[in-house]
Amino acid sequence: MHTNCPSLAVSIGDPSGIGPEIALAAWLQRNNEAVTPFYLLADLDLMATRARLLGWNVPLIETTPAQAEEHFSHYLPIVCLKNSLKDTPGHPDSANAPGIIEAINKAVADCFSGAAAAMVTCPIAKKPLYDAGFAFPGHTEYLAHLAEQKAGKPITPVMMLAGPQLRTVPVTIHIPLANVITTLTTDLIVKTARITAQDLKSRFGLANPRLAISGLNPHAGEDGAMGSEDQQVIAPAVAILKAEGIEAFGPLPADTMFHASARANYDVALCMYHDQALIPAKALAFDEAVNVTLGLPFIRTSPDHGTAFDIAGKGVARPDSFIAALKIAHRQAETGKAKIS
Numbered sequence: 001m002h003t004n005c006p007s008l009a010v011s012i013g014d015p016s017g018i019g020p021e022i023a024l025a026a027w028l029q030r031n032n033e034a035v036t037p038f039y040l041l042a043d044l045d046l047m048a049t050r051a052r053l054l055g056w057n058v059p060l061i062e063t064t065p066a067q068a069e070e071h072f073s074h075y076l077p078i079v080c081l082k083n084s085l086k087d088t089p090g091h092p093d094s095a096n097a098p099g100i101i102e103a104i105n106k107a108v109a110d111c112f113s114g115a116a117a118a119m120v121t122c123p124i125a126k127k128p129l130y131d132a133g134f135a136f137p138g139h140t141e142y143l144a145h146l147a148e149q150k151a152g153k154p155i156t157p158v159m160m161l162a163g164p165q166l167r168t169v170p171v172t173i174h175i176p177l178a179n180v181i182t183t184l185t186t187d188l189i190v191k192t193a194r195i196t197a198q199d200l201k202s203r204f205g206l207a208n209p210r211l212a213i214s215g216l217n218p219h220a221g222e223d224g225a226m227g228s229e230d231q232q233v234i235a236p237a238v239a240i241l242k243a244e245g246i247e248a249f250g251p252l253p254a255d256t257m258f259h260a261s262a263r264a265n266y267d268v269a270l271c272m273y274h275d276q277a278l279i280p281a282k283a284l285a286f287d288e289a290v291n292v293t294l295g296l297p298f299i300r301t302s303p304d305h306g307t308a309f310d311i312a313g314k315g316v317a318r319p320d321s322f323i324a325a326l327k328i329a330h331r332q333a334e335t336g337k338a339k340i341s
């Protein structure tokens, strides 16, 4: 597959997870699945060892971002990290944190320099990075931090899970459930909705995106009988968005907003906390949904799944969501629009 834009930069993620093998598997399927050319920011020895462990014939080549596309049909292009990575499939090791973070930093730098068209991240496990001093909840917040450093202004990143039948956005992301109520504000909902509406227009080609806003409490609070946040925090946000001309409606009871006929009424569901958004997205399309970060000055996508330590190194991890993430990133980079079909 030849393209009109530079290759995609892929960060290796946690090498003890399935990142290395979904990258290898995607390359092996490059012709059947029309996989977009990419280069992997990784450790060459680790990738060679993982391919040998799996018994997969994947020729690797150390290269530069600029040369990646010309190699892609015959080799999996590797742009080598300065930090080496220990190969311990299934057993995360905090010693790998510097290499994992270097890969993310380099992918972002390549997006900013134009060496990469967009970035796709393989999954990271949060805990081993936290143990090594990483101070961000996940990629989403760290990428916003890197973008802020470059742009010199605050950036609110928005996580969106996008699948063929449903898009969802968690307004609060990686925080304990006990903190959701104090973190959730009218202002945060409005900010998140504005970015979502804007990026669905500019990156997904939706002229007038319809935003369904979930409630927080059972039955969206049942008129205040089951909690006050739906009326006092969420409803005012919906009113502000409507007044701005954004097609937003809610708060909707979260238990009845995801069935098929309800989904036909909106383009994205804004949900109040992580699992309210990610459970329906993954239940409907675990193998196809893609995590897209909105609000950044570059394109970042990721598979919807995590590091899957339980199956790492066994050769059974499905590369489908990763391949879908490559395709959306490529489509957005090439045309400024992406539609998941």
Ligand SMILES: NC(=O)C1=CN([C@@H]2O[C@H](COP(=O)(O)OP(=O)(O)OC[C@H]3O[C@@H](n4cnc5c(N)ncnc54)[C@H](O)[C@@H]3O)[C@@H](O)[C@H]2O)C=CC1
Pocket (backbone or CB within 6 Å): 018, 122, 123, 124, 125, 126, 127, 139, 291, 302, 303, 304, 305, 306, 307, 308, 309, 310, 311, 316, 317, 318, 319, 320
């Ligand atoms: N974008 C990212 O960096 C993400 C990272 N994570 C991290 O991943 C770690 C593990 O999270 P879990 O909740 O266990 O979720 P997980 O997605 O890693 O695994 C859940 C289950 O799905 C299976 N699975 C996952 N991906 C698969 C694939 N491609 N093919 C076949 N089976 C697959 C696993 O074997 C496991 O049984 C956590 O540390 C979490 O923070 C989780 C989600 C996204």
Ligand SMILES: NCC(=O)COP(=O)(O)O
Pocket (backbone or CB within 6 Å): 124, 137, 138, 139, 140, 141, 278, 291, 302
């Ligand atoms: N649960 C989704 C997830 O963990 C992805 O987070 P991020 O690393 O993409 O911020």
